[in-house]
Amino acid sequence: MKKIRIGLIGTGYIGRCHAIAYSQVSTVFSLDAELELEYLAEITPELAIQKAKEFGFNRSTGNWRDVVCDPNVDIVDICTPNFLHKEIALEAIKAGKHIYSEKPLALDAKDAKIMYEEAQKAKVKTLVGFNYIKNPTTQLAREIISKGEIGEVVHFYGTHNEDYLADSNTPLDWHCIKEKAGLGALGDLGAHIIQMAQFLVGSDIKRVIGDMETVIKKRPNPNDIAELLDVENEDQASALIRFDNGCMGSIETSRIACGRKMGLSYVITGTKGSIVYTQERMAELKLYLHNEEPARQGFKTILTGPLHPDYKNFCISAGHGIGFNDQKTVEIRDLINGIASDSIIYPDFEEGFKVSRVLDAIALSHHKKCWIDVDSIA
Amino acid sequence: MKKIRIGLIGTGYIGRCHAIAYSQVSTVFSLDAELELEYLAEITPELAIQKAKEFGFNRSTGNWRDVVCDPNVDIVDICTPNFLHKEIALEAIKAGKHIYSEKPLALDAKDAKIMYEEAQKAKVKTLVGFNYIKNPTTQLAREIISKGEIGEVVHFYGTHNEDYLADSNTPLDWHCIKEKAGLGALGDLGAHIIQMAQFLVGSDIKRVIGDMETVIKKRPNPNDIAELLDVENEDQASALIRFDNGCMGSIETSRIACGRKMGLSYVITGTKGSIVYTQERMAELKLYLHNEEPARQGFKTILTGPLHPDYKNFCISAGHGIGFNDQKTVEIRDLINGIASDSIIYPDFEEGFKVSRVLDAIALSHHKKCWIDVDSIA
Amino acid sequence: MKKIRIGLIGTGYIGRCHAIAYSQVSTVFSLDAELELEYLAEITPELAIQKAKEFGFNRSTGNWRDVVCDPNVDIVDICTPNFLHKEIALEAIKAGKHIYSEKPLALDAKDAKIMYEEAQKAKVKTLVGFNYIKNPTTQLAREIISKGEIGEVVHFYGTHNEDYLADSNTPLDWHCIKEKAGLGALGDLGAHIIQMAQFLVGSDIKRVIGDMETVIKKRPNPNDIAELLDVENEDQASALIRFDNGCMGSIETSRIACGRKMGLSYVITGTKGSIVYTQERMAELKLYLHNEEPARQGFKTILTGPLHPDYKNFCISAGHGIGFNDQKTVEIRDLINGIASDSIIYPDFEEGFKVSRVLDAIALSHHKKCWIDVDSIA
Amino acid sequence: MKKIRIGLIGTGYIGRCHAIAYSQVSTVFSLDAELELEYLAEITPELAIQKAKEFGFNRSTGNWRDVVCDPNVDIVDICTPNFLHKEIALEAIKAGKHIYSEKPLALDAKDAKIMYEEAQKAKVKTLVGFNYIKNPTTQLAREIISKGEIGEVVHFYGTHNEDYLADSNTPLDWHCIKEKAGLGALGDLGAHIIQMAQFLVGSDIKRVIGDMETVIKKRPNPNDIAELLDVENEDQASALIRFDNGCMGSIETSRIACGRKMGLSYVITGTKGSIVYTQERMAELKLYLHNEEPARQGFKTILTGPLHPDYKNFCISAGHGIGFNDQKTVEIRDLINGIASDSIIYPDFEEGFKVSRVLDAIALSHHKKCWIDVDSIA
Incomplete structure (x- = not known):
C-alpha cells in the first residue's frame, strides 16, 4: 500500500x-x-x-x-x-x-x-x-436536502457566533490585526457558516449586502495592559445573501456573542419541510416534514448513529456521540483517500477561494452600502 | 367607579x-x-x-x-x-x-x-x-435590559416565522391581496417582531435594507380550485437594521416557514450578557451573564412566575403558565387603566405608525436595492 | 337554557x-x-x-x-x-x-x-x-395511547416535583401538619401524577412499594421564627407501581426539588413508541414512533394546536398557547355540561377515592417495608 | 520512560x-x-x-x-x-x-x-x-457535588435506557441468555447508572427493592427465524435505593425503551441546588442553585470546556465537544498512569464487585418482594 x-x-x-x-x-x-x-x-x-x-x-x-x-x-x-x-x-x-x-x-x-x-x-x-461539514449530522442534513426530502430550499439562515472576545479586557491578539488575520469575525468564524451554507444549499452565494461593526474599539496591549491598542477588524457582521439558484438567506457572525461557545447553527426552510441545527448539540438534527399527518406534525430530533454518514466507524451504537477531533478525522480520511485514489477532494482551494470572495464581498458591501455581486470580487 | x-x-x-x-x-x-x-x-x-x-x-x-x-x-x-x-x-x-x-x-x-x-x-x-410584549417573559427581558444587566445591547436578531401558507395548495385569501392586507408576511407577522425589537432595545429602528420574495406565486382560487390566482405580496422577508442608538440587528419573517407555529423569537446580545427567547416556549427566558464564575457560566432558563411582571395575577405559583389570551388580558388592563387614569398607553397609534414606517422602508429598500432611512417614509 | x-x-x-x-x-x-x-x-x-x-x-x-x-x-x-x-x-x-x-x-x-x-x-x-389532565397536550397523549399508536404501554415513569418548601428557612405551614394536610408531598403533588398515570395508562394502580422521607425535619414557627416546629409529613416520596393491566412503573414526588416549579412529568414507553412530557413546557408533547424509517427516527416535538382536544376554543392557531387557568376552564366545562346533560363526569369522587387509596398504600408500604395491594386499603 | x-x-x-x-x-x-x-x-x-x-x-x-x-x-x-x-x-x-x-x-x-x-x-x-464517569461533564457534576455547591444530596434519580431490543422481531442474541450475559438490562446498562450513582453521590448503595420484567418473552432464533426462543433475562427493571449516607433514590433501566439511544441520565437534588444530565447531550450539565436572586433563578446549561476536568487535552475551546471514544481515552490515561505511578485506579475490581452486588440485590429483591441489604449479597 x-x-x-x-x-x-x-x-x-x-x-x-x-x-x-x-x-x-x-x-x-x-x-x-x-x-x-x-x-x-x-x-x-x-x-x-x-x-x-x-x-x-x-x-x-x-x-x-x-x-x-x-x-x-x-x-x-x-x-x-x-x-x-x-x-x-x-x-x-x-x-x-x-x-x-x-x-x-x-x-x-x-x-x-x-x-x-x-x-x-x-x-x-x-x-x-x-x-464542521464532516460531522455526520451535517452530512445527514445535506443528504436530506439533496434527496429533496424538504422540497426546494427557499431560505437559509446561518450563524457562527462565539464569545472569545466578548470581554473588553481581553488583550489584543493577532485576530484583531488586519495584516495578521485579514477580516475579524467574518474571516475566523463567518468563513465556516458561509462554506456550510454553500455545501448545504448546494449552490454558491451570488450576491450579498452586509453590515458590520467593531463594538470593542480598543483593547489592552498584551505587553502593557495600561496601553490601549486599536482593534482593526469587525467584532460582528450580518449579511443578506442570495444563492445562484435564487434561494434567499442571511448570515450572522460574532466573536463577542456572550454565551455562545460553538454557535455555528442553521435553519433551512424548504417547500416541504425544515431543518434546524446547532453545533452546540452536534449529535442532533431537527427535521420537520410538512406531509405528515396534521395532528402529529412536529420537529423530530434525530440523534446521529450508525445509519448516518461516517458515524459507524467511530461507534456502532446511535447517540453515543463523536467529538470535535473526530470531524477532523473524517476530513483527513477524505484527504488521504482523495490523494491515494487521485479523486476529487472537497472542500478544496477552489471552495476556499469562493468563500474568501463572499467574505470580501460582505466587507465591501458594508463600505459601499449596497449589494455586491460575489463574482465581481478578485 | x-x-x-x-x-x-x-x-x-x-x-x-x-x-x-x-x-x-x-x-x-x-x-x-x-x-x-x-x-x-x-x-x-x-x-x-x-x-x-x-x-x-x-x-x-x-x-x-x-x-x-x-x-x-x-x-x-x-x-x-x-x-x-x-x-x-x-x-x-x-x-x-x-x-x-x-x-x-x-x-x-x-x-x-x-x-x-x-x-x-x-x-x-x-x-x-x-x-406579545405583554407576556411576563418578554416584560422580564425588557426589565433585564433596562436595568443594564446584560450591559449595552450590541446586537438584536428577531424573527416572526409561521407556516400558515406553507402549503402551495392552500387557496388564496385576503392576506395575499394587496388592497386587503397591504404587505404580506411583513405586515401580518413582521410587524410584531419590529415592534418588539423597538420595545426591547428601547430605541427606534432608524435604517434598514431588506430582501423579500413571493415564493409561492400563484394559489388556487378559493371559489374555483382549478383556477390559479396571483399572490400579490411577499411570503418571506429579511432585513438588516440599525437602531437610533447605533445597535445593529436583523429581522426575518415568513408565512411559509414549515414547522414554525409561533416562531416569534429573539436573540439579544449585550456587552455583559445575552437573552434568548422563543414564543413557542412562552414561559422561558434564557439569560447568560458574562460575569459569573467562568467554570459555571451558561444560559439560565428562567421560568416566569409571580416575581415577574403581571404573572401573579393569573397564578401565584411559578411555572404554571399563562396563555395567549392572557397576554390580551394584560393589554386590555393597560387600555382600561390608561383611559380611566388619563395616563400614557403603550404601544399606541404613534408606535403603530413607527412600525408601519419600518415595514414600508423594508419593502422600499428591497425595490431600490439600497439602505433606506426610516424617517424618509411618510 | x-x-x-x-x-x-x-x-x-x-x-x-x-x-x-x-x-x-x-x-x-x-x-x-x-x-x-x-x-x-x-x-x-x-x-x-x-x-x-x-x-x-x-x-x-x-x-x-x-x-x-x-x-x-x-x-x-x-x-x-x-x-x-x-x-x-x-x-x-x-x-x-x-x-x-x-x-x-x-x-x-x-x-x-x-x-x-x-x-x-x-x-x-x-x-x-x-x-392537568384537561390540558390539550395531555389529552393528546391519552388519545395517542388509546388509539394504540405507541403499542401496548409497558412502562410509566411519572413525577410531580416542586420546590416550594426547598428552603429550610421557610416557616411551617398547614401543608406540614398531618391533621390539616394528611400526607405531605404525596397528598399535595403526588396525587396529581398518580391520577394522571391512571388516566394515561387507562388502568388503575394495583400494587405499590414506596419510600419516603422528611428531609427538613423542623421549620420555624411562622409566629415566632426563633422556635422550630416538627414537620409532620414527608418532603419526598418514591414508589414502584404495578397497574391492573400488568404495566410496570414508578412515581416520584417532592416539595423540596430545588429548581422544579411545575415538575409534573411523564415518560411512557410502549411496544411501538414512547411519549415524553413535562408540564413546564405544557404546549409540547414528544412522541417517538418505532416504525418510522430507521435513519429518520427521533422524538418529534408536537406543539398543541387546534387539531388537538379542546385547544381551538381558546385560539385557532397552533402553538399560541394556553395557560394554567385555561385547564381549569376545560374542567369547569366538563362539570357544567356533565350536570346539564346528566352524563358521566371524570375524574369524579370515585377516582378521587382511588387516588387516595394509592397514596395511603404508598405510605403504608413505606412503613411496612413491603409491597401493598391498593385494594387492601380502606 | x-x-x-x-x-x-x-x-x-x-x-x-x-x-x-x-x-x-x-x-x-x-x-x-x-x-x-x-x-x-x-x-x-x-x-x-x-x-x-x-x-x-x-x-x-x-x-x-x-x-x-x-x-x-x-x-x-x-x-x-x-x-x-x-x-x-x-x-x-x-x-x-x-x-x-x-x-x-x-x-x-x-x-x-x-x-x-x-x-x-x-x-x-x-x-x-x-x-461514562470519565466524561468531563459528569466529572464536573462530581466536582460540584463534592464541593458542596448543591448542599447535601437528598435524592438521586438515574436511568440507563436504550432501545436496542425494542423490536420484538430482533432475533435472540447472547444478551438474552443467562449463562452468557447473566442479568439482562440490569447487567448491560443498569451497571453503568448504579456505578455512576455511587460515584456522584460519593456513597455506596446500601439497600434496594426492585421490580423487573421480561416484556418480550420470546424472540426469533437467529438461525431459524420461524422458531421462537425464550428470552431468559429482564428487558426492564426499576428499583428504589438507599445509599449508605441515607440518601434516597431510584434507578431505572431498559433495553426496550423506544427512542432512547443513549438514555443514561440523572437528576440529583441537593438541599441547595440540583443537577440534571443526560448522556444524549453529553456536553451539557444543567445546574440550579437555590441561593441566586429569586427573580433570576433557573437551571443553567453549562457547556463543558477547558475549565472542566480533562476537556482541554482534546480542544482548548469550550463547547466544541468530545465523543464516546474520548471518554475511553481518559479511562486509558487513568489506567496507564495508575500503573506507571503505582497509585490507586478507579473504578477498580472492588467497585466492579460492589456494582455486581447491587445488581444481584435488585434481582433478589424482585423475587423476594422485599428490601434487600446489598452487603447480604456474596
Missing part, C-alpha cells in the same frame, strides 16, 4: 487537533494509503522537537521551509496563523506538494485566487479545513 | 380572543374602571346577534357605523381585516372614541400617519394590539 | 383560579347551561364581601354552611384547605348539591371512601380538580 | 472503541509510560491477524490464553462477551498481569467477589470500563 507522508507546520490550537486526528485515523477508517507522520515545523527547533515527540512525528525543524522542500513529505499541512497561509502554500505548490490548509485560505480573495490557480496549474490536491 | 363601555367590531380569529380576554380581565386584575361589553358589530345582523350572545355583549348590529357613533360606547375595538382599520378608526376618532386597534395599524405608513395624527389632535387614547 | 348556580367556598390560591376560569368559561365554550356565580363563602364576612365583588359573585357569607344549604346553589365548589373537604362535602351531599372539590379529596382513603359512597348514594355529580 | 504493553482480547463493538482510544491516547495526554500495542487475541487466528493490522498491534493469536501468559504483556484488556470475563481475568491475575475489564465485571456478584479478591491478593492493578 502506498505511503503518504505528512509535513505539519504549526502545532498550536488547531495543529494539535490535527495531530490527534492523525493519531486515530488509521484505526477509525480503512485508509487507501499508509499514513506516515514525517516532519514537523515550529517556530523554534526546541519547540519543534518537543511537539514532534508529543505528536509522534519522525523529524522536526525550526524552519517551515525545510518541511515544504523535503522530498519525503507528500502533504504539507498548514496550521499557522492566517497571514502565513499564502506564502507557505505557494512554496509547497512550487515543490509539488499536496496541501491541507486551515481556513480561511488567505487574508483576502485576491490571495486566495492566486493560491487556487497555482494549485490547479500544479495539479496538486488541496483541502481546506472546513471541518 | 367609572364605567368604560366597549364597542367591538369584528369577531373572527382575534375578535374572539378579545372577547375571552374581556370576560376574564375584571377577575384577573383590579381595574380602575368598570368594564361594560356594550355593543358588537358584525357583517350581518344575524351573525352579530349570535356573537353578542356568545361573547356577552348587550347589543349588536350589522353595521359598524352604528357602533362608532353610539353615545354609549367609549372604546371602539377594531378586529376587522386590515383594510378596514383606517376608515373605522378615523370615523371613531371623529366621534371622540378611544380606539383599540389590531395590528398592523394600516395598509401603509401614509395611512398610519393620518390615523396617528388625527387621534393625537382629537386627544383620544389609542392602543395597538402588539400583544 | 337551564341555569346552574355556583357556591364557592374558599378564595385563596386555587379559589382565585376557579374564579378566573368561571369568568371566561361561557365565552370560551358553548355550555349546555347558563352559569350563575351565586354565593361565595370566606372565613370572615368582610373578606367574603371583598372577594364576591372581585370575583363577580351575587352574594357572600362568612359561614360556609350558608352556601351548602342555600336553595339557590346547585354546585358547591370546595377550595378550602384539605382538612375541610370532607365535612363540607358531606354536608353538601346531604343538601343534594353537586360537588366540585379540589384535590386531594380527603386526608386519607377512609374519608375519601365515605365521601365517594355518600355522593353515589345521593346521586349527586362530583368532580375532583385534577386539572 | 517505562513501557507498558497491552494485550487485547476481543475486538467487537467495545474492543474496537478501546483500539481507537489506544491509538490517540499518547497524543491527547502526556502519559507517565510509553504505550505498546503488543498482542491481540480473537476467536480465530485469521480474524486476529486482520484486527491486529487494523488496530496496529504487533502480534496476534487465535487463543486468548497466549495473551494472558505472554511475558511481553503488562495489561490484559478484556473485551469479550460477559461470560468469559471471569476465566480470563483469573488466569491473567495468576500470570501477574494488570487487568482492564469491560463491565459488568462478572455474571454475578459471587464471581465478581472472587475476581476482586484474587486481584487484591496478587496486588495487580485493575480497572473496570465504566467509561
Whole structure:
C-alpha cells in the first residue's frame, strides 16, 4: 500500500487537533494509503522537537521551509496563523506538494485566487479545513436536502457566533490585526457558516449586502495592559445573501456573542419541510416534514448513529456521540483517500477561494452600502 | 367607579380572543374602571346577534357605523381585516372614541400617519394590539435590559416565522391581496417582531435594507380550485437594521416557514450578557451573564412566575403558565387603566405608525436595492 | 337554557383560579347551561364581601354552611384547605348539591371512601380538580395511547416535583401538619401524577412499594421564627407501581426539588413508541414512533394546536398557547355540561377515592417495608 | 520512560472503541509510560491477524490464553462477551498481569467477589470500563457535588435506557441468555447508572427493592427465524435505593425503551441546588442553585470546556465537544498512569464487585418482594 507522508507546520490550537486526528485515523477508517507522520515545523527547533515527540512525528525543524522542500513529505499541512497561509502554500505548490490548509485560505480573495490557480496549474490536491461539514449530522442534513426530502430550499439562515472576545479586557491578539488575520469575525468564524451554507444549499452565494461593526474599539496591549491598542477588524457582521439558484438567506457572525461557545447553527426552510441545527448539540438534527399527518406534525430530533454518514466507524451504537477531533478525522480520511485514489477532494482551494470572495464581498458591501455581486470580487 | 363601555367590531380569529380576554380581565386584575361589553358589530345582523350572545355583549348590529357613533360606547375595538382599520378608526376618532386597534395599524405608513395624527389632535387614547410584549417573559427581558444587566445591547436578531401558507395548495385569501392586507408576511407577522425589537432595545429602528420574495406565486382560487390566482405580496422577508442608538440587528419573517407555529423569537446580545427567547416556549427566558464564575457560566432558563411582571395575577405559583389570551388580558388592563387614569398607553397609534414606517422602508429598500432611512417614509 | 348556580367556598390560591376560569368559561365554550356565580363563602364576612365583588359573585357569607344549604346553589365548589373537604362535602351531599372539590379529596382513603359512597348514594355529580389532565397536550397523549399508536404501554415513569418548601428557612405551614394536610408531598403533588398515570395508562394502580422521607425535619414557627416546629409529613416520596393491566412503573414526588416549579412529568414507553412530557413546557408533547424509517427516527416535538382536544376554543392557531387557568376552564366545562346533560363526569369522587387509596398504600408500604395491594386499603 | 504493553482480547463493538482510544491516547495526554500495542487475541487466528493490522498491534493469536501468559504483556484488556470475563481475568491475575475489564465485571456478584479478591491478593492493578464517569461533564457534576455547591444530596434519580431490543422481531442474541450475559438490562446498562450513582453521590448503595420484567418473552432464533426462543433475562427493571449516607433514590433501566439511544441520565437534588444530565447531550450539565436572586433563578446549561476536568487535552475551546471514544481515552490515561505511578485506579475490581452486588440485590429483591441489604449479597 502506498505511503503518504505528512509535513505539519504549526502545532498550536488547531495543529494539535490535527495531530490527534492523525493519531486515530488509521484505526477509525480503512485508509487507501499508509499514513506516515514525517516532519514537523515550529517556530523554534526546541519547540519543534518537543511537539514532534508529543505528536509522534519522525523529524522536526525550526524552519517551515525545510518541511515544504523535503522530498519525503507528500502533504504539507498548514496550521499557522492566517497571514502565513499564502506564502507557505505557494512554496509547497512550487515543490509539488499536496496541501491541507486551515481556513480561511488567505487574508483576502485576491490571495486566495492566486493560491487556487497555482494549485490547479500544479495539479496538486488541496483541502481546506472546513471541518464542521464532516460531522455526520451535517452530512445527514445535506443528504436530506439533496434527496429533496424538504422540497426546494427557499431560505437559509446561518450563524457562527462565539464569545472569545466578548470581554473588553481581553488583550489584543493577532485576530484583531488586519495584516495578521485579514477580516475579524467574518474571516475566523463567518468563513465556516458561509462554506456550510454553500455545501448545504448546494449552490454558491451570488450576491450579498452586509453590515458590520467593531463594538470593542480598543483593547489592552498584551505587553502593557495600561496601553490601549486599536482593534482593526469587525467584532460582528450580518449579511443578506442570495444563492445562484435564487434561494434567499442571511448570515450572522460574532466573536463577542456572550454565551455562545460553538454557535455555528442553521435553519433551512424548504417547500416541504425544515431543518434546524446547532453545533452546540452536534449529535442532533431537527427535521420537520410538512406531509405528515396534521395532528402529529412536529420537529423530530434525530440523534446521529450508525445509519448516518461516517458515524459507524467511530461507534456502532446511535447517540453515543463523536467529538470535535473526530470531524477532523473524517476530513483527513477524505484527504488521504482523495490523494491515494487521485479523486476529487472537497472542500478544496477552489471552495476556499469562493468563500474568501463572499467574505470580501460582505466587507465591501458594508463600505459601499449596497449589494455586491460575489463574482465581481478578485 | 367609572364605567368604560366597549364597542367591538369584528369577531373572527382575534375578535374572539378579545372577547375571552374581556370576560376574564375584571377577575384577573383590579381595574380602575368598570368594564361594560356594550355593543358588537358584525357583517350581518344575524351573525352579530349570535356573537353578542356568545361573547356577552348587550347589543349588536350589522353595521359598524352604528357602533362608532353610539353615545354609549367609549372604546371602539377594531378586529376587522386590515383594510378596514383606517376608515373605522378615523370615523371613531371623529366621534371622540378611544380606539383599540389590531395590528398592523394600516395598509401603509401614509395611512398610519393620518390615523396617528388625527387621534393625537382629537386627544383620544389609542392602543395597538402588539400583544406579545405583554407576556411576563418578554416584560422580564425588557426589565433585564433596562436595568443594564446584560450591559449595552450590541446586537438584536428577531424573527416572526409561521407556516400558515406553507402549503402551495392552500387557496388564496385576503392576506395575499394587496388592497386587503397591504404587505404580506411583513405586515401580518413582521410587524410584531419590529415592534418588539423597538420595545426591547428601547430605541427606534432608524435604517434598514431588506430582501423579500413571493415564493409561492400563484394559489388556487378559493371559489374555483382549478383556477390559479396571483399572490400579490411577499411570503418571506429579511432585513438588516440599525437602531437610533447605533445597535445593529436583523429581522426575518415568513408565512411559509414549515414547522414554525409561533416562531416569534429573539436573540439579544449585550456587552455583559445575552437573552434568548422563543414564543413557542412562552414561559422561558434564557439569560447568560458574562460575569459569573467562568467554570459555571451558561444560559439560565428562567421560568416566569409571580416575581415577574403581571404573572401573579393569573397564578401565584411559578411555572404554571399563562396563555395567549392572557397576554390580551394584560393589554386590555393597560387600555382600561390608561383611559380611566388619563395616563400614557403603550404601544399606541404613534408606535403603530413607527412600525408601519419600518415595514414600508423594508419593502422600499428591497425595490431600490439600497439602505433606506426610516424617517424618509411618510 | 337551564341555569346552574355556583357556591364557592374558599378564595385563596386555587379559589382565585376557579374564579378566573368561571369568568371566561361561557365565552370560551358553548355550555349546555347558563352559569350563575351565586354565593361565595370566606372565613370572615368582610373578606367574603371583598372577594364576591372581585370575583363577580351575587352574594357572600362568612359561614360556609350558608352556601351548602342555600336553595339557590346547585354546585358547591370546595377550595378550602384539605382538612375541610370532607365535612363540607358531606354536608353538601346531604343538601343534594353537586360537588366540585379540589384535590386531594380527603386526608386519607377512609374519608375519601365515605365521601365517594355518600355522593353515589345521593346521586349527586362530583368532580375532583385534577386539572392537568384537561390540558390539550395531555389529552393528546391519552388519545395517542388509546388509539394504540405507541403499542401496548409497558412502562410509566411519572413525577410531580416542586420546590416550594426547598428552603429550610421557610416557616411551617398547614401543608406540614398531618391533621390539616394528611400526607405531605404525596397528598399535595403526588396525587396529581398518580391520577394522571391512571388516566394515561387507562388502568388503575394495583400494587405499590414506596419510600419516603422528611428531609427538613423542623421549620420555624411562622409566629415566632426563633422556635422550630416538627414537620409532620414527608418532603419526598418514591414508589414502584404495578397497574391492573400488568404495566410496570414508578412515581416520584417532592416539595423540596430545588429548581422544579411545575415538575409534573411523564415518560411512557410502549411496544411501538414512547411519549415524553413535562408540564413546564405544557404546549409540547414528544412522541417517538418505532416504525418510522430507521435513519429518520427521533422524538418529534408536537406543539398543541387546534387539531388537538379542546385547544381551538381558546385560539385557532397552533402553538399560541394556553395557560394554567385555561385547564381549569376545560374542567369547569366538563362539570357544567356533565350536570346539564346528566352524563358521566371524570375524574369524579370515585377516582378521587382511588387516588387516595394509592397514596395511603404508598405510605403504608413505606412503613411496612413491603409491597401493598391498593385494594387492601380502606 | 517505562513501557507498558497491552494485550487485547476481543475486538467487537467495545474492543474496537478501546483500539481507537489506544491509538490517540499518547497524543491527547502526556502519559507517565510509553504505550505498546503488543498482542491481540480473537476467536480465530485469521480474524486476529486482520484486527491486529487494523488496530496496529504487533502480534496476534487465535487463543486468548497466549495473551494472558505472554511475558511481553503488562495489561490484559478484556473485551469479550460477559461470560468469559471471569476465566480470563483469573488466569491473567495468576500470570501477574494488570487487568482492564469491560463491565459488568462478572455474571454475578459471587464471581465478581472472587475476581476482586484474587486481584487484591496478587496486588495487580485493575480497572473496570465504566467509561461514562470519565466524561468531563459528569466529572464536573462530581466536582460540584463534592464541593458542596448543591448542599447535601437528598435524592438521586438515574436511568440507563436504550432501545436496542425494542423490536420484538430482533432475533435472540447472547444478551438474552443467562449463562452468557447473566442479568439482562440490569447487567448491560443498569451497571453503568448504579456505578455512576455511587460515584456522584460519593456513597455506596446500601439497600434496594426492585421490580423487573421480561416484556418480550420470546424472540426469533437467529438461525431459524420461524422458531421462537425464550428470552431468559429482564428487558426492564426499576428499583428504589438507599445509599449508605441515607440518601434516597431510584434507578431505572431498559433495553426496550423506544427512542432512547443513549438514555443514561440523572437528576440529583441537593438541599441547595440540583443537577440534571443526560448522556444524549453529553456536553451539557444543567445546574440550579437555590441561593441566586429569586427573580433570576433557573437551571443553567453549562457547556463543558477547558475549565472542566480533562476537556482541554482534546480542544482548548469550550463547547466544541468530545465523543464516546474520548471518554475511553481518559479511562486509558487513568489506567496507564495508575500503573506507571503505582497509585490507586478507579473504578477498580472492588467497585466492579460492589456494582455486581447491587445488581444481584435488585434481582433478589424482585423475587423476594422485599428490601434487600446489598452487603447480604456474596
